[in-house]
Amino acid sequence: MMNINEIEKVLPQRYPFLMLDRVTEIKPGVYIKAYKNVSINEEYFKGHFGETPIFPGALTAEAMAQAACILIKKSIPDLKATLFYITNAKMRFFKTVAPGDQLNISVKAIKMAHVGGVFETEASVDNKIVVKGEMAFACK
Amino acid sequence: MPQLDDLTLEKELREIIAKITEIESERITLEARFIEDLGMDSMMALEILAAMEKKYKIRIPEDKLNKLANLNETIKLTKEYLKA
Numbered sequence: 001m002m003n004i005n006e007i008e009k010v011l012p013q014r015y016p017f018l019m020l021d022r023v024t025e026i027k028p029g030v031y032i033k034a035y036k037n038v039s040i041n042e043e044y045f046k047g048h049f050g051e052t053p054i055f056p057g058a059l060t061a062e063a064m065a066q067a068a069c070i071l072i073k074k075s076i077p078d079l080k081a082t083l084f085y086i087t088n089a090k091m092r093f094f095k096t097v098a099p100g101d102q103l104n105i106s107v108k109a110i111k112m113a114h115v116g117g118v119f120e121t122e123a124s125v126d127n128k129i130v131v132k133g134e135m136a137f138a139c140k
Numbered sequence: 141m142p143q144l145d146d147l148t149l150e151k152e153l154r155e156i157i158a159k160i161t162e163i164e165s166e167r168i169t170l171e172a173r174f175i176e177d178l179g180m181d182s183m184m185a186l187e188i189l190a191a192m193e194k195k196y197k198i199r200i201p202e203d204k205l206n207k208l209a210n211l212n213e214t215i216k217l218t219k220e221y222l223k224a
Contacts, residue, residue: 116182
């Protein structure tokens with residue numbers, strides 16, 4: 001549905017902070033589904049945590065936020081915002097994510113407006129939920 | 141949804157606002173202004189709007205965000221959409 005080049009046209013984030021590889025489904029105003037392939041080549045695994053590489057939970061939250069950014073930009077075509085500031089996040093982390101996992105992100109819009117959005121977010125690996133929560137961010 | 145009486149609506153909305161803004165509910169009087177008196181911002185207002193929509197199964201358009209000036213106005217706005 002959206003490959004990495006199309007994602008980069010919408011998101012301001014770039015390597016090493018682009019946390020999505022592909023968008024698989026999007027229904028503007030309603031939901032988005034996307035994924036990230038987690039690879040051992042990523043720099044942060046050296047420090048998180050050496051011989052036990054674990055994908056940082058904060059980056060899972062970032063991946064969900066990036067999917068939500070695409071959703072809001074595709075839902076409000078006249079939205080001029082180029083920057084996004086997280087204002088609220090409430091999440092429960094159920095399982096760890098490791099190199100080799102495909103992190104599947106699903107974001108539903110609760111409320112979107114020109115000032116920002118409120119979203120229900122979920123991430124899963126092999127159809128098992130790893131993170132579930134709600135987040136809000138402002139658009140500037 | 142059964143008809144909500146004014147006191148229940150006031151109590152429920154105050155709870156929603158207190159939870160989102162982390163402001164003590166005693167400070168959220170009917171007249172306390174959200175921005176000037178309670179230090180709220182536009183994103184808190186958006187989250188309150190989203191919570192109102194979820195709780196009362198209503199849809200309030202974005203252009204009504206500026207109507208969330210204080211609890212009194214928030215009650216009025218909710219009632220307007222509950223009737224619609």
